[in-house]
Amino acid sequence: MVAMTAAQNGRPPVSADIQDLEVDLFVQALQRCHGYDLSDYARASLKRRVIHLADQQGAASVSDLIPRLLHDPAFLPTAISGLSVPVSELFRDPQVFAALREQVFPLLASYPQINIWQAGCAFGEETYSLAILLEEAGLYDRCHIYATDISDAALTRAREGIFPVRDARAAAVRYLAAGGSRSLSDYYHARYELIKFDAALRRNVTFANHNLAGDGVFCEAHLIVCRNVLIYFNDALQNRTLGLFAASLVRGGFLCLGTKENISFAPAAGEFVGVDVPSRIFRLARPA
Ligand SMILES: C[S@@+](CC[C@H](N)C(=O)[O-])C[C@H]1O[C@@H](n2cnc3c(N)ncnc32)[C@H](O)[C@@H]1O
Incomplete structure (x- = not known):
């Protein structure tokens, strides 16, 4: 912990109150200098996470x-x-x-x-998973992800499509459980400790920066998959994000959230109906 580091440096440990204040100031600096409002x-x-970063x-x-946030531009991505x-x-x-x-692809x-x-695509794990299943469903050539x-x-990592080979065996089991019809290894080449997905899987993918906490509608979507991102947001930001998704979906479009996330308490909840609630798949039911 930072408090320990301070003590090791001969400084008194930082109290929780001061740490709270420091985190507030850090968040403010990030917002005022770089426009990222966390x-x-x-x-x-x-x-x-801020303490861990320090x-x-x-x-x-x-x-x-x-x-560093104020004066070192190279620090922002870090x-x-x-x-x-x-x-x-x-x-x-x-x-x-x-x-x-x-239930959704048909x-x-x-x-x-x-x-x-x-x-919230992280290193592209979900992106490649979706691309593979869409390919097998014969839909991929009509899709843009x-x-x-x-x-x-x-x-940057997601664009490369490179993952540790040690994860491939468990991923292959999950691929079959998801209904995959081939062998996961048909889609990648293994080299040393890594696997690299075939570039063809990225042919209809655009990787782009978008901040759910500040940016607006990204595209007109038939399906939005946003899993395990809302859990990091407070209620106000969850509501804003769900409103953004409702505004981004075509009528009858689908929304898939993480299994620990829900829409039932959000103002946008009334716009959605459940398709498969345990899997957190909803459909926009806004009238024409
Ligand atoms: C826990 S990962 C989830 C990855 C993947 N969706 C899944 O469920 O396995 C959360 C991702 O959300 C991204 N994220 C966090 N805040 C975000 C924001 N405001 N806008 C867009 N993405 C964000 C993070 O960078 C991270 O890649």
Whole structure:
């Protein structure tokens, strides 16, 4: 913890109150200098991540990060990638992918062009998983996947499509549980400790920076997949984001959230009906 580092440096440990103040000042500096407003992130986990960032950077306190934020442009991407949590896996929650494949893809098939917005794509794990299942459903050539994230560092990794080989075996099991009809290894080449997905899987993917906490409607989408991002937001930002999704979807468009996320308490809830509630798949039921 930073408090320990301060003590090791011969300074008195930083009290929780002071740490709170430092985190507030850090968040304000990020917003005023760079336009990233994280003030509506869930407080406890944001505080943990800011303190962890200070620790990682060898800073004696969170305050010591602020001058870097103000004066060192190269620090911004480091800060954003340190604060975001790009934790994901290929075919994470395979039952959700199975539900998308069985209950959503057949309905998407009626559109000549299908726009999919995958918000909070991390290193692209969900993007490649979706691309594979859409390919197998014969829909991929009609799809465009807009995979967005707040972290440029995560997007750079996502564009490469490279993942550790040690994760491939478990991913192959999840792929089959999701209803995959081939072998996952048909889609990548393994080299040393890494696997690299075939570039063809990215042919209809655009990776782009989009900040759900500040930016507006990204595209007109038939399906939005945004899993395990809202959990990092407070109620106000969750509501804003769900409103943004409602405004981005075509009538009858689908929304898929993380299995621990819900819309039932949000003002936008009335605009959606459940399609597969355990898998957190909803459909926009706004009247014409
Ligand atoms: C825990 S990961 C979830 C990844 C994937 N969707 C999944 O469920 O496995 C959360 C992702 O949301 C991104 N994120 C956090 N805040 C964001 C924001 N305001 N706008 C867009 N993406 C954000 C993070 O950079 C991170 O990649």
